Amino acid sequence: MRSHIIGTIFRKEMLEVLRDKRMLFLVILMPFFLYPVMFTLIGFVGKSQGEKLNTEKVTVLLNPEAENTPISVLLKANPTLDVKLESFEQAALDTMTNTIGVLVGDGYQSSLDSNRSATVTIYYDSSKDLLDGRVNDIKSSVEELSQDLLLARLNAQQLPQGFVKPIDLREQNIAPQERVIGKIMGRFLPMMLLLFIFTGCIYIAIDITAGEKERRTLQTLFTAPLKVSEIIAGKFLATFLVGVVSATMNVLSLLVAMYIQVQLLSDGKAGEAFSLPIGPEGWAWMALIIVLATAFMAAISIAVVLLANSYKEAQSYVSPLMMVIIIPAVMSQMPGMELTTTTAMIPMLNISLAIGAIFQGIFNVGHILMVVLFALLYAGLALYLASLTFGNENVVTGEKVKFNALFSKR
Amino acid sequence: MQALIEARGLSKDFGSLWAARDVSFQVEAGEIVGMLGPNGAGKTTTLRMLSGLLTPTEGEAFVGGHSMQHAQQDARKGLGFLTGDMDLYRRLKPAEVLNYFGRLYGVPETTLKNRVAQLMNAFHINEFADRFCEKLSTGQKQRVSIARTLVHDPKVVILDEPTTGLDIMASEFILQFIRSMAKEEGKAVIFSTHHLDEVERLCDKVLVIHAGRLVFAGTPAELNAQTGKNRLADSFFQLVNA
DSSP, rough: OOOOHHHHHHHHHHHHHHHHHHHIIIIIHHHHHHHHHHHHHHHHHHHHHHHHHHOOOEEEEEEETTTTHHHHHHHOHHHHTTEEOOOHHHHHHTTTTTTEEEETTTTTTHHHHOOOOEEEEEOOOOOOHHHHHHHHHHHHHHHHHHHHHHHHHHHHHTOOGGSSSSSOOOOOOOOOHHHHHHHHHHHHHHHHHHHHHHHHHHHHOOOOOOHHHHOHHHHHHTTTTOOOOHHHHHHHHHHHHHHHHHHHHHHHHHHHHHHHHHHHHHTTTTTOOOOOOOOHHHHHHHHHHHHHHHHHHHHHHHHTTOSSSHHHHHHTTHHHHHHHHHHHHHHTTTTTOOTTTGGSSSSSSHHHHHHHHHHHOOOHHHHHHHHHHHHHHHHHHHHHHHHHHHHHHHHTTTTOOGGGTTTTTO | OEEEEEEEEEEEEOOOOOOOOOEEEEEEEEEEEEEEETTTTSSSHHHHHTEEEESOOOEEEEEEETTTTTTTHHHHTTTEOOOOOOOOOSSOHHHHHHHHHHHHHHOOOHHHHHHHHHHHHHHHOOTTSSHHHHHGGGHHHHHHHHHHTTTOOOOEEESSTTTTOOHHHHHHHHHHHHHHHHTTTEEEEEESSSSHHHHHOOEEEEEEEETTEEEEEOHHHHHHHTTTTHHHHHHHHHHHHO
């Protein structure tokens, strides 16, 4: 392979990309502005919805027998509850808007007075977020009341509080704040990242392969004294570079957007908490893995969309290819799924798991090295596949590709 | 004199159809050869085999003495090839297209600069040099395409229907250029066409392909003599309808 020929093809492809406003918008500008705008919007909507859920009044129907009980007093003390003393039918509640029914059982006071349990039943539609939140408030109030009554009973019997709670079980989360953020990021960021890289790669791959076939410019290249490997290398490098730039822009944009959202949701107090548990070593591994993942996706994108004869036909290959990326990324989020010697060998799953582990700041260098080696292997195989496809006679002449002769040489 | 183009028993089987069958001919330096044939006769398939875009099922193609099958890089260095299936990069300007292909053909930078200037001048490309190729008219595109075909100064030029879709002025410009590159620069030129008047005016030899087979190879006068007709068009129709 001659490097100056590869460089010439690469520079020409990049020149065309830079002059393609649609491509620049799709790959760089849109993600750069979309995520901060989208996340800011989500932040605002989330905040206002949260406020609405916390302040909107809900009607509570309390059966008349509960009048003058501590339950009634407690509920009336809550400013977000509009308590009405009236009987209700369970079925009727379903037709009422934002209404909860609280039924204090028969013999409430006599049960309490005789140190037995009294029954309080809450009726509500758990599919409504607003009611769900208010029911939690009511439950907390009733549990507090129950606790007070219990203490009174224990005092009356001169028994200590530990009498009814022999073991006081406590838990303490020792994870530092950045690891918690890292875990959250490590869960969804790998999938987002892989999708960003794929999006960056696939559109330029379509443009410089199927797009060129459709625009009838690919055949010219094949009459020049070039090796197939030189053509594929030049086109691969352009796809790869756009993929890396796209991924970088997307990640930066996403981090900025997330920072803004955290600030919004925490009234500007969470800025210091938004740090990640990744040191220089972690960032270096991450960069290497992203580069190799991009190389793999660039090569596989070229190999597949090259089979199409038009931009439209190539776009029909995008969804199945995206599934190849998404399914392993989703699998990596399943409980118990972690980077091991076995998972480090599975394409895309290994990348997703490795990125997740690095974000959490708990990774085994041996496993990461395995991921790097296998990612390198898969990128090489995908590139080899692309070069075989490129050499096919039907691909070159723009004829319908015969799959049974796909890898036959010209 | 050594032939600059040689087709030696070229055949192409597409599975259900032999698009070309045992096609053999030679073209020498300074010769203009017109390739005639109805649509689907096998002209483009034959030209694609000569350029190396298609591998012959049987036979071998030679350009400048180099086998297109066994020494493809050397053969292609001396070949300028243009078919109707080749367009220009939309987002490049004409000079950028010429420079790009000049570099791919390994033309040294200093030579390339002069060559591009010369071609842009000869094809009157300077008039629209600052436009992207997607903005050019059909005639302007064809001028740039032919200049692209010649940027590495090949000894052999193959043009597949170079005047299709062009108006009479643009066609005449292209035909005159074909004549000058053969007669003044000594290039071997094959061009396929459906315009028999172009063949009568320009060509030293005629190749008639019909149903994948070469049914005639000789001068226009020999074709008329063989068919007993006075006009090339009449001779052609008699040959392909026989």
